[in-house]
Amino acid sequence: MTTFNHWSETKYIKDIITNPLIEAGEYSYYSGYFINQNFEDGCVRYMWGDAVSRSMFNPIEQMGWHVDKLIIGNYVCIASGVIILMGGNNNHQASSISVYPFPETIADTYQPKGDTQIKSDAWLGMNAMLMPGITIGEGAIVAAGSVVTKDVAPYTIVGGNPAKEIKKRFSDKEIEQLLEIRWFDWQREKVEPVLPIISNGTVQELYDYYLKEVK
Known part of the structure; x- marks a missing residue:
C-alpha cells in the first residue's frame, strides 16, 4: 500500500x-x-x-x-x-x-x-x-x-x-510548434537549461531555442 x-x-x-x-x-x-x-x-x-x-x-x-x-x-x-x-x-x-x-x-x-x-x-x-x-x-x-x-x-x-x-x-500554430518540439521527450540534461522558458516563457522562445540548439 x-x-x-x-x-x-x-x-x-x-x-x-x-x-x-x-x-x-x-x-x-x-x-x-x-x-x-x-x-x-x-x-x-x-x-x-x-x-x-x-x-x-x-x-x-x-x-x-x-x-x-x-x-x-x-x-x-x-x-x-x-x-x-x-x-x-x-x-x-x-x-x-x-x-x-x-x-x-x-x-x-x-x-x-x-x-x-x-x-x-x-x-x-x-x-x-x-x-x-x-x-x-x-x-x-x-x-x-x-x-x-x-x-x-x-x-x-x-x-x-x-x-x-x-x-x-495556445493558438493552433503554437500547438503545432509544441508538438514538433516535444520537449518532454528530451533528455533531462537538455531540459534543465530551458526550464525558465518552459515555466515562464513563450512558445516562440522555446521554439527558437529548439531550432538553434536541439533540432
Whole structure:
C-alpha cells in the first residue's frame, strides 16, 4: 500500500507500479494524499495484471481476451482522487437482453475498449474520472471532478460531466510548434537549461531555442 504523509508529497508512478500492463514515463507523478489510495488499486480500477489477479485467473490464456493497457507519458500530473477506469469490467453488454455478467457466458461477453493513453505533460485534476479506452493528448488539462468519455486533443482544457472543451491553451500554430518540439521527450540534461522558458516563457522562445540548439 502506497502511503502519502502530506498533500505536498508525490510519488513517481514508474517507481510504484508492478502491473506489467501499466507503462509510465519519466517524472510522471501521482499525488494520492487526500484519498490515500494505492495507484494500481484505487486510482486505476478494474485492471487485470496485479499480483492478486494474476494468481486468481488469466483471461488472456484462459479466455483469449485482449486485455487493455494503461500507457502514461512523461511529466504527467495525476491528482488525488483521480479514477482511471480500465477494461476489466467490460462484461456488461447493453445490446444484450440483460446486462448481468453471468459466469456461464462471461468469457464471450468481454469487449476490449482499447488502451488508455495519457500523453506527456497532461494534468488530471482532483477527482477526475477517465472512462476506458480514451486518449488524453499532450499538454491537456482535465478539470477537477470531470468525467472524460472521449479523447481530449493536445493542449486542450476540458471540464464537466461529460467533459467538454473549455478552451485551447495556445493558438493552433503554437500547438503545432509544441508538438514538433516535444520537449518532454528530451533528455533531462537538455531540459534543465530551458526550464525558465518552459515555466515562464513563450512558445516562440522555446521554439527558437529548439531550432538553434536541439533540432
